[in-house]
Every structure is written in C-alpha cells, then in structure tokens.
Amino acid sequence: MPAERPPLVLASASPRRRDLLARIGIVPDRILPTETDETPRREELPRQLAARLAAEKAAAAAAHAPGALVLAADTVVGVGRRILPKAETEAEARRCLELLSGRRHHVYTGVALRRPDGGCGTRLVDTVVAFQRLTEAQIAAYLAGGEWQGKAGGYAIQGGAEMFVRFLSGSHSNVIGLPLFETAQLLRGAGWLRP
Structure with missing residues (x-):
C-alpha cells in the first residue's frame, strides 16, 4: 500500500466495528468516537436515520482529524416505518424482542467515509432478518444474558x-x-486499500 496514504480514523467506540474491520485486515490508526444526537427527526424513516447519522458522525470526527480518512457508521433496526431503539433497559429490549418475534425486520447501516478534501462517500446497506416466534422462556433467557444492552x-x-x-x-x-x-x-x- 502506498506510504503516503492518509491515516484512517474510525469514528466509533464500538468494539464490534473494530473486530469486523480486523477480519479484513484493517486496523484504524485512531479511534475517535463522537457525541451525536441520535434522536430521529419527525417522520424520519429508519433508512434515512442510519444514513444521516453516519454522515453526521463522519463530519464531527473529521473536524478533529484534519488530513485523515474518517470512517463512520450507524445501524438502525426498523419494522415498517418504526425505528427500534438501541435498548438501554431490559424493558426496552423485551419490547423489541416481542415486536420482532415471528416477523421480518430490516437492519440498515449507513456507512460514510470522509476524505481529507472534505468529500464524502456513502453507502446504505439493508439486510432483511426474520425471527422465529419467540417463547416467553426464550425471551427471558436471552434478556438474562445481558448482551442486548446498547444494541439496535x-x-x-x-x-x-x-x-x-x-x-x-x-x-x-x-x-x-x-x-x-x-x-x-x-x-x-478513496485509494486507501489496493484494488
């Protein structure tokens, strides 16, 4: 890879994103999470929210990392027009699982790569996921494990x-x-990875 490539900044504190990048041999030069209000706008759809937040996070981090490539992402789970929260309480996670039980939903991730010249490349990815019908015992066991915390x-x-x-x-x-x-x-x- 060219020696002159800019440093890569990951605008995320998510260990999952770092682990995913490592799977394909990418280690960011710097981790720079941002404070971004993730509240959906009035009548904003799940896919729009994911795209907007990724771009906002990239712009916010780029302001503190001149000369760097800044990679940002945001993941949103949607059921129809409804945006599910990043569960912070067990009750919130329970409501999500009960809603997802036995039905399809969409997982949208907006990805933004802001270049040192201020340009920004974006992608919006939509994955359809269907859960089986969940029993109360399955929901209770999953909640007890705690891995739902902070997850879309x-x-x-x-x-x-x-x-x-x-x-x-x-x-x-x-x-x-x-x-x-x-x-x-x-x-x-952006020229950071070889073709």
Missing part, C-alpha cells in the same frame, strides 16, 4: 440471538454493525 433492536446477532434467525437476506456483517463489502469498496475508492 435489543439483540446481537453475533451472540445468542443468532439462534432466533430463521431467515436472513443480505449482509450478515451489516447486522453486526458494519457491512464489510461496502466498507472495503469505499476504502478502495
């Missing part, structure tokens, strides 16, 4: 919730929090 839609597909998935169409890494194919495309397009 109240679950982590890379953990115990994977056994609930009866159908998935699209990118598995997207559901974890960063679609690797699209992220690599953005990095290649």
Whole structure:
C-alpha cells in the first residue's frame, strides 16, 4: 500500500466495528468516537436515520482529524416505518424482542467515509432478518444474558440471538454493525486499500 496514504480514523467506540474491520485486515490508526444526537427527526424513516447519522458522525470526527480518512457508521433496526431503539433497559429490549418475534425486520447501516478534501462517500446497506416466534422462556433467557444492552433492536446477532434467525437476506456483517463489502469498496475508492 502506498506510504503516503492518509491515516484512517474510525469514528466509533464500538468494539464490534473494530473486530469486523480486523477480519479484513484493517486496523484504524485512531479511534475517535463522537457525541451525536441520535434522536430521529419527525417522520424520519429508519433508512434515512442510519444514513444521516453516519454522515453526521463522519463530519464531527473529521473536524478533529484534519488530513485523515474518517470512517463512520450507524445501524438502525426498523419494522415498517418504526425505528427500534438501541435498548438501554431490559424493558426496552423485551419490547423489541416481542415486536420482532415471528416477523421480518430490516437492519440498515449507513456507512460514510470522509476524505481529507472534505468529500464524502456513502453507502446504505439493508439486510432483511426474520425471527422465529419467540417463547416467553426464550425471551427471558436471552434478556438474562445481558448482551442486548446498547444494541439496535435489543439483540446481537453475533451472540445468542443468532439462534432466533430463521431467515436472513443480505449482509450478515451489516447486522453486526458494519457491512464489510461496502466498507472495503469505499476504502478502495478513496485509494486507501489496493484494488
């Protein structure tokens, strides 16, 4: 890879995103999480929220990392027009799991790569996931494990919730929090990765 390539900054504190990047041999030069208000705007759809937040996070981090490539992402779980929260309480996670039980939902991740010249490449990835019908015992056992904390839609597909998935169409890494194919495309397009 060219020696003159700019440093890569990951605008995320998510260990899952760092782990996903490591799977494809990418180690950011710097981790720079941002404080971004993730409240949906009035009538904002799940896919719009994911795209907007990724771009806002990239812009916010770029202001503190001149000369760097800044990679940001945001993952949103949507059921129809409804945006599910990043569950902070067990009650919130329970409501999410009860809503997702026996039905399909969409996991959207917006990815933004802001270049040192201020340009920004973006991707929006949509993965369809269907859960089996969950029993009360399954929900209670999953909640007891605690891996739902801070997760969009109240679950982590890379953990115990994977056994609930009866159908998935699209990118598995997207559901974890960063679609690797699209992220690599953005990095290649910016000249950071070899073609």
